[in-house]
Amino acid sequence: MSVASIDALLPEDEETVTFADLGLPEAVVRKLATNGVTTPFPIQAATIPDALQGKDILGRGRTGSGKTLSFGLPLLTQLAGSRTERKRPRGVILTPTRELAMQVSDALQPYGDVLGLKLKVVCGGTSMQNQITALERGVDILVATPGRLRDLIGRGSCSLADVEVAILDEADQMSDLGFMPEVTELMDQLPEGGQRMLFSATMEKEIDTLVRRYLDSPVLHEVDAAQGAVTTMSHHVLVVKPRDKAPVTSAIAARKGRTIIFVRTQLGADRVAEQLREGGVGAEALHGGMTQGARTRTMADFKDGKVNVLVATDVAARGIHVDNIDLVLNVDPAGDHKDYLHRSGRTARAGLSGTVVSLALPHQRRQIFRLMEDAGVDASRHIIGRGDVFDEEVTRITGARSLTEVQADATANAAKQAEREAAKLTRQLERAQQRAAELREEAERLTARAARERGDDPEAAVAEAAAALTAEVEAEVAKELRREQRREERELRDQRDQRRDVKRDEPRGGDRPSFNRDRDRREGDRRGGGDRPSFNRDRDRREGDRGGFRRDDRPSFNRDRREGDRGGFRRDDRRPGSHSRDDRRPYARRDDHRGGGRSFDRRTDKPRWKRNG
Incomplete structure (x- = not known):
């Protein structure tokens, strides 16, 4: 199969190309302008014209280079104006993770609404019944993970027989996560003659197999090679001792700005996030062991700025797209150079600058620098001694801050909030005082009028009313002060009782039966x-x-009768019919049994005879 290669980097004289020049519908161009997107990225300018012509596309580029609109806008344009049957979508976008599927859908949905197309996310961790219902009503484009889409097809709720355009996004991640058997199974169900687009940061053996098997003379567009060593991204390795790793992590996480921290395991993500929160840093964990609802809420809080630090594992963080992440911190080394590149791709997105910092223990230095070499990254090395976490160079690179500084900022922010509340209450008090003065003047005027109508002295009536009002207000204030004082005393008493109860409930040797x-x-x-x-x-x-x-x-069961009548069950006091040692029936001795004679059967209590010899 021949593969045509086109250099997607635009010459300087073509930097002014707009989306309208690429052949997109006018409604889509207006929506792009409304969203502040006017100038296409290089990968978009190179890919969109060929995709609109129905050509198969092979796109290579690092994450964050703008690939979603590169394949999404042509897909929407080609499917616009046609009708979709129930359970038979006409477009499919396969992604490796749930988060990436949701992000792709969120990015394309506004333009789909303009063209009257319905998109639906199909992924694990969400309601399958909801997805089945949507397919029953008709969905134009499915944004799916391979496993859930295969399940829906197996249930008979979806068919790929009408798919006109199929797109594989982040195909190298699908390979890393072991999705290739499912991907090939789904691709085999696509009708022949449709358009296929595949985007990947690297071209591994399995990716090359997909290209040769499913793409027909694809056009190659490559922007920002897989190594991702762009001029806007800097890489650094901080060599730390084991005892300094946690303090260094906390200091870097306390920086201003959004930070993603990568660890190796789910338990590690929870542990690091909890340690950061205990130190006053707003941090949340993100990993595959969380429910989809919890993962969605965590991502929403991170995007909205409610938390500044996201502690994630490799699998959970694949495909995360959040703007303005200017630092990636690798607390645990990446598994291989591809994982390192995927981690690094969370920053320096869409041409912005970013920093990637990796912590390395002394015995990990050789492993990490070999990984950097495989990734094609030139990283600087910094040795961090005890107390050097706030070295001028390290602080410049990472923006590290002490937890004391973070707490000082938090306290200052709380003070600002208290000052704002105080100013608000002061304004309310001033308005209330002004209102009270106006009402008092009105009351005095009406009191004087009433006194004149009665023929009394108006000034005396006003003075008397004012004195009565003042006395009443003072009585109310005094009553409120007494209520407040009683409330405070009650709270103090409750606190003392609570402390006393806690102290009483503490385990003490004297409160438990002793066996020592x-x-x-x-x-x-x-x-x-x-x-x-x-x-x-x-x-x-x-x-x-x-x-x-x-x-x-104690009740006595001792056969000795030394206790006399002091209690207990004596052998002579047993139930009627029982035999004491003295009056029970004599049993023949063992020697007598041998010689014959009469004996008593223990089971029947009847005499029995035994012959001699």
């Missing part, structure tokens, strides 16, 4: 143990009648 004879023997009178059951025989013998269960106070 030596300790009971030593503590004895000092603890006043007469109210507790005693299990110490020696102490009981010494303490006499000071409490506890003594041997003489």
Whole structure:
């Protein structure tokens, strides 16, 4: 299969190309302008014209280079104006992760609305019934993960027989996550003659197999090679000792701006996020062990700026697109150079600048620098000694701040908020005072009029009314002060009771039955143990009648009758019909049994005879 290669980097004289020049519908161009998108990125300017002509496309470029609109806008344009049957979408976009599927759908939905096309996200962790219902009503474009789409097809809720355009986004990530068997199974169900577009940051063996098997004479567009070593991204390695790793992480996470921290495991993500929160840094974890609702809320909080730090694993973070992430911190080394490139691609997106910092323990230096070499990245190295986390160079690179500084900022922000509240209350107080003065003047005027109507002295009536009003207000204020004082006393009393209850509930040796004879023997009178059951025989013998269960106070089952009538069950007091040692029936001795004679059968209680010899 021949592959035509086109250099997608635009010459300087073509930098003024607009979306209108690429052949997109006018409604889409207006919507782009409304969203502030007027000038296409290089990959978009190179890909869109060929995609609108129906050619198969092979796009190579790092994440964040603008590939979503490169394939999404031509897809929407080609499907506009036609009707879609139930359960039979006409366009399919396959993505490796749920987050990427949602982001692709969110990016294309505004333009789909302009052209009257319906998009639906189909991925795991969300309601399958909701997806089935949407397909029953008719969906033009599915943005799906391979596993969930295969499940829907297996249930008979979806068919790919009418797909005209199929797109594989981040195909190298699908290969890394083991989706290739499912991808090939889905691609085999597509009708022949349709348009295929594949976008990937790297061209691994499996990706090349997909290209040769499913794409027909694809046109290659390459922008920002897979190594991603662009001039707007800087790479640094900080060599730290194990004891300094956590403080360095906290100091860097406390920087101003959005930061993504990568760790190796889900438990590690939860642990690092919790440690950062305890230090006053707003951080949340993101990993595959979370429910989809929790992952969506975490991403929304991160995008909205409610938290500045996202602690993520490689799988969960693949495909994350958040603007203005200017630092990626690798707390744990990446598994290989591809993972490192995917991590790094979270920053310096859409031509913006960014920094990638990796923490390396002394024994990890060789592994990390070999990984950098495989990724084609030239990284600077900085050795961090104890106390050097705020070195001028490190602070310049990472923007690290101490947790004390973070707490100072938080306190300053709280003080500002309190000042704003105080200013607001002051304005309300001034308005209330002004209103009270106006009402008092009106009351005095009406009181004077009423006094004149009665023939009384107006000034005396006004003075009397004012005095009564003042006395009433002072009484109300005094009453409110007393209520407030009682409320405060009640709160203090509740706090004291609560502390006392907590102190009383604390485990103490004297609050539990003791099974330690030596300790009971030593503590004895000092603890006043007469109210507790005693299990110490020696102490009981010494303490006499000071409490506890003594041997003489317990029901006795001793065969000895030394107790006399002091209680307990004596052998002579057993139920009627029972036999004491003296009056029970005699049994023949063993020697007598051998010689014959009469004996009693123990089971039937009847005499039995045994012959001699």
